[in-house]
Amino acid sequence: MHHPxxxxxxxxxxxxxxxxxxxxxxxxQAVTLRDIGQALGIRHTSxxxxxxxxxxxxxxxxxxxxxxxxxxxxxxAIQQAGSDWRDCLHAAALWLLDQPAMHxxxxxxxxxxxxxxxxxxxxxxxxxxxxLQPLNAVLRVALADNPEKLQRSLTIAGMFYSLIEGIxxxxxxxxxxxxxxxxxxxxxVFINGLK
Amino acid sequence: MHHPxxxxxxxxxxxxxxxxxxxxxxxxQAVTLRDIGQALGIRHTSxxxxxxxxxxxxxxxxxxxxxxxxxxxxxxAIQQAGSDWRDCLHAAALWLLDQPAMHxxxxxxxxxxxxxxxxxxxxxxxxxxxxLQPLNAVLRVALADNPEKLQRSLTIAGMFYSLIEGIxxxxxxxxxxxxxxxxxxxxxVFINGLK
DNA sequence: GTCTATATGTTGATAGAC
DNA sequence: GTCTATCAACATATAGAC
Numbered sequence: 001m002h003h004p005x006x007x008x009x010x011x012x013x014x015x016x017x018x019x020x021x022x023x024x025x026x027x028x029q030a031v032t033l034r035d036i037g038q039a040l041g042i043r044h045t046s047x048x049x050x051x052x053x054x055x056x057x058x059x060x061x062x063x064x065x066x067x068x069x070x071x072x073x074x075x076x077a078i079q080q081a082g083s084d085w086r087d088c089l090h091a092a093a094l095w096l097l098d099q100p101a102m103h104x105x106x107x108x109x110x111x112x113x114x115x116x117x118x119x120x121x122x123x124x125x126x127x128x129x130x131x132l133q134p135l136n137a138v139l140r141v142a143l144a145d146n147p148e149k150l151q152r153s154l155t156i157a158g159m160f161y162s163l164i165e166g167i168x169x170x171x172x173x174x175x176x177x178x179x180x181x182x183x184x185x186x187x188x189v190f191i192n193g194l195k
Numbered sequence: 196m197h198h199p200x201x202x203x204x205x206x207x208x209x210x211x212x213x214x215x216x217x218x219x220x221x222x223x224q225a226v227t228l229r230d231i232g233q234a235l236g237i238r239h240t241s242x243x244x245x246x247x248x249x250x251x252x253x254x255x256x257x258x259x260x261x262x263x264x265x266x267x268x269x270x271x272a273i274q275q276a277g278s279d280w281r282d283c284l285h286a287a288a289l290w291l292l293d294q295p296a297m298h299x300x301x302x303x304x305x306x307x308x309x310x311x312x313x314x315x316x317x318x319x320x321x322x323x324x325x326x327l328q329p330l331n332a333v334l335r336v337a338l339a340d341n342p343e344k345l346q347r348s349l350t351i352a353g354m355f356y357s358l359i360e361g362i363x364x365x366x367x368x369x370x371x372x373x374x375x376x377x378x379x380x381x382x383x384v385f386i387n388g389l390k
Numbered sequence: 391g392t393c394t395a396t397a398t399g400t401t402g403a404t405a406g407a408c
Numbered sequence: 409g410t411c412t413a414t415c416a417a418c419a420t421a422t423a424g425a426c
Binding site (some may be wrong): 104105132142155158163165170171185192195 | 221222224248299300301303304305308309319323327335337338339341344347349350351354356357358360361364365366369370376377380381383384385386387388389390
Binding site for chain 3 (some may be wrong): 009045046049
């Protein structure tokens with residue numbers, strides 16, 4: 001038996017699950033409250049019972065949870081990969097590509113502009129903490145004997161995500177091969193450079 | 196004297212200039228025809244005189260032209276940089292960062308989903324041709340003695356843009372230093388890898 | 391927790407005068 | 409080329425019944 005406490009009724013959890021799927025796939029502006037209600041089989045006005053402040057409140061909650069999933073998944077994948085940082089990068093990359101597309105570019109460049117400045121700031125903090133920190137731990141090992149790059153490890157962690165994200169953006173008409181093959185190419189350049 | 200031909204009256208050019216600025220900064224959905232009209236000092240309905248098919252037609256025209264500017268600018272920057280491919284990559288990166296933000300992630304992940312499939316396909320072709328091909332010429336030189344990577348040069352060109360784009364996405368609170376310093380870090384890793 | 395009814399605003403688009 | 413007038417569609421949101 002589970003006594004639901006504040007803000008975690010079952011109906012509310014269903015709302016969050018559906019909203020997460022829709023928001024993460026199509027973005028903040030493209031998903032309407034009617035879309036979410038329809039996917040749940042209820043009227044969109046009923047959503048205000050669970051999220052009195054409306055669409056933005058729902059989006060913030062959903063996105064913060066999504067980032068928690070990323071953080072946990074990344075940490076688990078990295079820890080399971082062992083002690084070789086190359087294996088860790090590999091595991092993180094493959095885990096990310098196994099998830100539904102993150103759409104980091106859209107989130108940072110579109111969604112964050114369409115919500116209030118306060119909500120955007122809060123979410124950006126969560127997004128970067130969730131993604132950068134797990135990878136930073138790996139990179140601190142990888143860059144241990146390179147003090148110059150070591151102090152830029154967060155920047156380099158950001159590069160990692162830009163590269164993984166970019167794999168989904170490249171059109172199949174321009175690049176041949178599966179995503180897994182592309183991961184090999186991308187990580188090869190990331191680790192070894194162009195030569 | 197200049198006899199304006201089909202589709203290049205002065206008023207039409209003014210519309211395109213304003214729409215380009217607004218669309219490239221805020222994206223397709225966030226910019227309304229009223230916004231564009233207001234910036235021009237005219238009513239939004241007057242825009243239909245120049246673009247009878249409405250917002251999408253205007254966006255396609257504007258985006259296609261923007262990509263032409265990128266292609267020309269990149270080719271000029273690369274050619275001016277000389278024969279060392281490292282200098283060429285540097286010049287291309289600095290030229291891109293000197294431009295207004297490209298918002299490639301938003302374009303590919305949000306804007307392209309909000310227009311018709313035909314328009315999206317046409318624009319994607321133009322985008323990738325304009326960006327990938329100038330850089331591919333540089334990379335074919337850089338990778339000349341590495342046949343494995345050479346056949347992946349278009350993928351690697353895509354990586355270059357993901358990395359440059361990512362510089363604008365990293366929040367100042369997480370990374371210290373100017374954009375120019377970040378370019379150095381990013382290109383160092385791109386060229387030499389992590390070690 | 392969900393409903394109906396409704397308020398209120400915004401959007402892209404068309405028709406036709408000047 | 410630009411205007412006015414107008415439209416249908418859709419958005420978020422509120423109030424109150426069940």
